[in-house]
Amino acid sequence: MKVRDQGEHNQGRGELREPDGTRRRDRETGPWPASDGDPAQPTDQRAPAGRLRLAAARLAASRGALLGLIVLVLLFLLAFLGPYLTPWHYATPDYTALRQPPSVQHWFGTNGLGQDVFAQTVRGLQKSLVIGLLVAVLSTGLASLVGACAGYFGGWTDRLLTFLVDLMLIFPAFLVIAVISPRLRGSGWIAFVLLLAVFNWMITARVIRSMTISLREREFVVAARFMGVGPFRIIWRHILPNVSSFLIIDATITVGGAVMSEAALSYFGFGVRPPDVSLGTLLAAGAGDAPVFPWLFYFAAGLLVLFVLAVNLVGDGLRDALDPTATAGRRRPRKTVTTSRRSTR
Amino acid sequence: MTTPLLAVRNLTVDFGDHPAVRGVDLDLRRGETLGLVGESGSGKSVTALAVLGLLPAAARIGGSVRLDGEELVGLPARQLAEIRGRRIAMVFQDPLSAFTPVYRIGDQIAEAVRVHQNVGKAAARSRAADLLDLVGIPDPARALDAFPHEFSGGMRQRAMIAMAVANDPDILLADEPTTALDVTIQAQVLDVLRTAQRETGAALVLVSHDLGVIAGSADRVAVMYAGRIVETAPVDELFTAPRHAYTLGLIGAVPRLDGRGGPLVPIPGRPPAAGELHGPGCPFAERCPLVEDRCRTAEPQLAGDGDHLAACVRADHLAATRPAPAEVYPVPVVPAAEPRPREEREGVLTVTGLTRSFPRYRGTLLRRRIGETFAVDGVDLDIRRGETLGLVGESGSGKSTTLYEILKLAAPQGGRIELLGQDTAALDRAAAHRLRARVQIVFQDPAASLDPRMPVGDVIAEPLLAQRTPAAEARRRIPELLRQVGLDPAHADRYPHEFSGGQRQRISIARALAVRPDLLVLDEPVSALDVSVQAGVLNLLQQLKAELGLAYLFVSHDLSVVRHLADRVSVMYLGRTVETGTVERVFAAPRHPYTRALLAAVPLPDPAAERARPRLLLAGDPPSPAERHLGCPFRSRCPVHTALAPEQRTRCATELPPATPAAPGVDHTAACHFPDGA
Structure with a gap:
């Protein structure tokens, strides 16, 4: 309470200073036509930091986000350096060890074919990390672009884009992916990522559109329009930051969802195909044996949980960093605002 | 002295650890009007609600509230409900949310009657009709069957008053009853409130932030600050000889219709937010120019002689010397404005015959055009460099639409807009973008x-960046x-x-100034601010104008503020300009009957002047802009029109009055056929 008080009084003092401040201006710089282009004008004040730097500082101050980032980096290291740590290849069976529990030789044990589970897990982690993050970023990006444009421009742009969204929504995504993915086999996993992203953005886009429509009428957007700020700049500077809470939450949920839908598709033989593996296929294969041979399931499951958890931590930190009214990540103690964070979701 | 009807002793209300009311003592005698004044967060509404026990469950109430000796604090809800509406009734600020939207007005008033009186449905209904008649609603029998949304704001507030007096209560609590209303409607509602009080003999507690409303209606006034009463006195004494520095500052901060212009007296700092904690000592000490060391150690108690109490250590000093507000508070020096005569200055904005209508549609699938709303229907404006034009009108008169049409910098639907010598209809995109900076x-x-x-x-740098100023240069300008x-x-x-x-409003102004504009459009810039803060912003605007040679288009519904700030004024009614001229001429000798009514409706923060002022109440509400009126649009409410001979009336009914100057070469026009009466 004491700390809060100080913040309040600081504000009060800003206004108290007014008569004094005006006098100082007259003395030092004079009214502005005089100071116009005056090179001798004292730059006693450091230039204020921009929004990005402020948000970055707040992000760095958030312990959860840092922890999440560290975990993510460690996961990437494990996924891409892991294969070099073990002599086993993920596809090559070791016929001397079938369904062996974890040991010094096979760190995570082996499966029914004698394949090394550690090698498989790190290989699967590679796939899943990339697929999860890329799908989330691509689909949320596409959703915000389409949604914000539809909402901001209105009229025919809106009608056309909404029609497109509705059209995409009624496509049976699973079928379409199933039909297309065999043809894309040659282009590898990136085509698969694109497919997953393309069928995952529509509902988000509709929500963004309606949020944009209400934001478009807000006075700060009208003010920006009257200042001559271009429409895409307004979307970038005003609309998207104000829907960022929703975007970030949506993206973090998509990460987990993408890994799981990749697993579902792979289970039916699309997407990642044997002998290649992903966390999803490992989980699908190991789920049935989990009570008897837990190492087939729990290592992959644990890494997936850790991955989603880390992404959520980073997302939470990012959301708080972008939302100045959030309590977390604050550099200065100040007024407690309890409602606004909830309402922006 | 008789025992008070309502005695509040040491009332405290807190929400969690945020005290909203910190020890309020109030006495209300039968039949008197008590004004409760304060800025936002001062605890005045919470006090009123606490008396009725209407606070949310999270609030903790302490102290005592006695109605005729009966303790109300801690009374069970059942017994409290007996008292509410029957003995103490409430009039809320927002009459739209105070009525249930799905029930008819008549049923809601009849319900209020039947809850407390054992009467039949028919009797309650006829009582409701009588009540609506009492508050001046035309055709009460039909109004009974109307739904709340069919009523205008003023009518709703009247119906609210009718409901409040339904059971002849002893006390009427009115919480900001006119804040959401236009000034002419406010005058009507205050009048109704007085009528209702006279008819029922009830005591009235009038909660308001508007000193003018209080000065005109109250017998006694209590001033609240930071959850306490800091001064209480009979109304005349309070306004002529305030004994608390805060009261003195408030009186000085209000722009007055009969004022002379010049700087207002701002109270430095800002009022504390509701429930904000502060250290020991006087909560006003932070902002007080008379502050002494002892103010910071202990909070002064209400003290004084007779009826006039003040919680200030300097009360005796203030009572003895009776200083003017400007002698106590530091007043900034506002430099003189543009010295050149008006004719020699170049024009900044010229608008002639601006019109803008919006089509109205019905149906969602098959949209049919069913008519047009004529939001702006003939507006003329003229602003020269270094000059402030006040654009005045009630809500719905088309002020904001006019602004948006000008700022669109595109060809208007009808008429002509010339901004800084350029016709907006002839602008290409690049030229329009350059003009945006100005x-x-x-x-x-x-x-x-x-x-x-x-x-x-970043907010302040935005217009600079929009004008493609290099980012580094923009950042450098921010501190300045x-x-x-x-x-x-x-x-x-x-x-x-x-x-x-x-x-925040200062930040808005800084943002607007960043690109060094020639014209600043101010859309009600101070109406969301507290009085003590508003004065500071108005002074800043005056000072910037003088220093930078800006021109202002100042839109406001508050005539006192316009009187204070503007050089010229333009009055709008139903999308049309009805009167223009210099502030001195228009305010001293208004020619259009609408302007006269507007000016008469503004309450003065001076009880003596307020009582002496002639009352000129405007009947009814503005007609709908959805239909085009043949002839003068004001004639349905015009007092001059009703006094005219029949053959003269046909002229008003058939001929649209053009804007005619008072005399050749005089800057004062009015769009009225009979500006000097019949």
């Missing part, structure tokens, strides 16, 4: 017009701009929500 806008609500996700430094509007340049890294309302 006209900027400041919105009414500073909380809504600043992006909550942007630090104020913040200083210019009286803010600390070091606060550029903070976000808008960390500032108070007045400071």
